[in-house]
Amino acid sequence: MTATELKGGPLATQIRADVAERAAKLTEQGRTPRLAVVTATDDEASAWYVRSIAKAAGKVGISCDIVDLGPQATTAEITATLERLSADDTVHGLMLQTPLPAGARLEELAGAIDFAKDVDGASPLSLGRLAAGLPAFAPATAEAVLTILEHYQVELQGKHVAVVGRSTVVGKPAAHLLLDRNATVTVCHSRTADLAAVTSTADVVVAAVGRTALITPAHVRPGATVIDVGTNPTEDGGLAGDVDPAVAETAGALTPVPGGVGPVTTALLLRHTVEAAEH
Numbered sequence: 001m002t003a004t005e006l007k008g009g010p011l012a013t014q015i016r017a018d019v020a021e022r023a024a025k026l027t028e029q030g031r032t033p034r035l036a037v038v039t040a041t042d043d044e045a046s047a048w049y050v051r052s053i054a055k056a057a058g059k060v061g062i063s064c065d066i067v068d069l070g071p072q073a074t075t076a077e078i079t080a081t082l083e084r085l086s087a088d089d090t091v092h093g094l095m096l097q098t099p100l101p102a103g104a105r106l107e108e109l110a111g112a113i114d115f116a117k118d119v120d121g122a123s124p125l126s127l128g129r130l131a132a133g134l135p136a137f138a139p140a141t142a143e144a145v146l147t148i149l150e151h152y153q154v155e156l157q158g159k160h161v162a163v164v165g166r167s168t169v170v171g172k173p174a175a176h177l178l179l180d181r182n183a184t185v186t187v188c189h190s191r192t193a194d195l196a197a198v199t200s201t202a203d204v205v206v207a208a209v210g211r212t213a214l215i216t217p218a219h220v221r222p223g224a225t226v227i228d229v230g231t232n233p234t235e236d237g238g239l240a241g242d243v244d245p246a247v248a249e250t251a252g253a254l255t256p257v258p259g260g261v262g263p264v265t266t267a268l269l270l271r272h273t274v275e276a277a278e279h
C-alpha cells in the first residue's frame with residue numbers, strides 16, 4: 001500500500017486567490033497591505049522561507065519588507081526594530097524569523113510585536129490567547145497543519161495525535177489547536193524516552209523536529225496519517241522532511257516535502273496580513 005499524498009499546493013493556491021481579492025480591495029481604498037519580516041539568521045530553511053514570502057506576497061498584491069539584521073544582531077537591536085515597525089501605521093503585519101542569534105529567545109523578543117500585527121502568533125499575548133481559546137493569530141505553520149487535516153477530512157475527534165517537537169513556532173501551538181478539535185494529544189520532544197513507542201500508537205503523527213528521516217516506519221502505525229513539517233536542506237541543494245520516505249509504504253496518508261505544509265504556511269501568513277490590514 002502507498003500512502004495518499006496530502007498535497008499543500010492546491011490548497012495554498014485557493015488561499016492565495018482569496019488573499020489577492022481582499023488585497024486588491026484594500027489597495028483600492030489606498031491601504032495596500034504591508035508585511036514586515038525581521039530576520040537575524042543565515043539559517044537556510046529560514047532564508048528560503050523569507051524569499052518565498054516575498055515572492056508570494058508580490059504575486060497577491062501585498063507589499064513585503066525584509067529587514068535583515070544579520071546573525072550578529074543583538075537583542076537590543078532586534079527589540080528596537082520590532083518596536084519601530086509596531087509603531088509604524090503603514091505596517092499591518094510583522095514577524096520575526098527563527099532561529100535567532102545565540103542568547104536571543106523568540107518568546108522574549110516577540111513581546112515587542114504589537115498584538116494586532118502579530119501575524120505569526122509569536123507574542124506571549126497571542127500564544128496565551130490561543131491556549132485559552134480566545135481569538136488571536138495562530139502561528140502560520142501550526143495553522144497550516146490543522147488546515148491540511150481539515151481540508152483532507154482527517155478525523156481528529158477522539159483520535160490520538162502525537163506531535164513530535166515542542167517549539168513555540170510549531171509543536172506547542174499545534175497541540176493547542178488539536179486539543180480544540182477534541183483530539184487526544186501527546187507532545188514528544190528530545191527527552192521523550194521511547195519515541196517510537198508513543199508515535200506508533202497514534203492515529204496522526206505530526207513531525208516538527210528538523211532532523212532528516214527521524215520518523216521511520218517503526219514510528220508509524222500502518223494506516224496512520226503523517227504530517228511532515230520538517231524542512232531540512234539536503235547536500236544537493238534540495239529539501240528533505242523529518243519523515244523517512246519509506247513511511248509512505250505503511251502510512252495511510254502523508255504530506256510531501258516539498259509541496260506539503262510549506263506552501264500552506266506561506267499562504268496563511270499572507271492571509272493573516274490582509275486580515276490585519278482589514279481591521
Ligand SMILES: NC(=O)C1=CN([C@@H]2O[C@H](COP(=O)(O)OP(=O)(O)OC[C@H]3O[C@@H](n4cnc5c(N)ncnc54)[C@H](OP(=O)(O)O)[C@@H]3O)[C@@H](O)[C@H]2O)C=CC1
Binds near residue numbers: 166168189209263266
Ligand atoms: N514547513 C513549514 O512551514 C515549516 C517548517 N519548519 C521546519 O520544522 C522543523 C522544526 O522547526 P522548529 O519547531 O522551529 O524547530 P526547533 O529546533 O525550535 O524545535 C525542534 C523540536 O524538536 C525536538 N527534537 C529534537 N530532536 C529530537 C528527537 N531526536 N526526538 C524528538 N524530538 C526532538 C526538540 O526537543 P527539545 O524541545 O527537547 O529541544 C524541539 O522541541 C525544522 O525543520 C524547520 O525548518 C518550521 C516552521 C515552518
Ligand SMILES: Nc1nc(=O)c2c([nH]1)NC[C@@H]1CN(c3ccc(C(=O)N[C@@H](CCC(=O)O)C(=O)O)cc3)C=[N+]21
Binds near residue numbers: 052098140259263265
Ligand atoms: N517565526 C518563524 N516562523 C516560521 O514559520 C518559520 C521560522 N520562523 N523560521 C524558519 C522556518 C522554516 N519555515 C518554512 C516555511 C515554508 C517553507 C516552504 O514553503 N517550503 C517549500 C520548499 C520548496 C523548495 O525549496 O523546493 C515547500 O515545503 O514546498 C519552508 C520553510 C518557516 N519557518
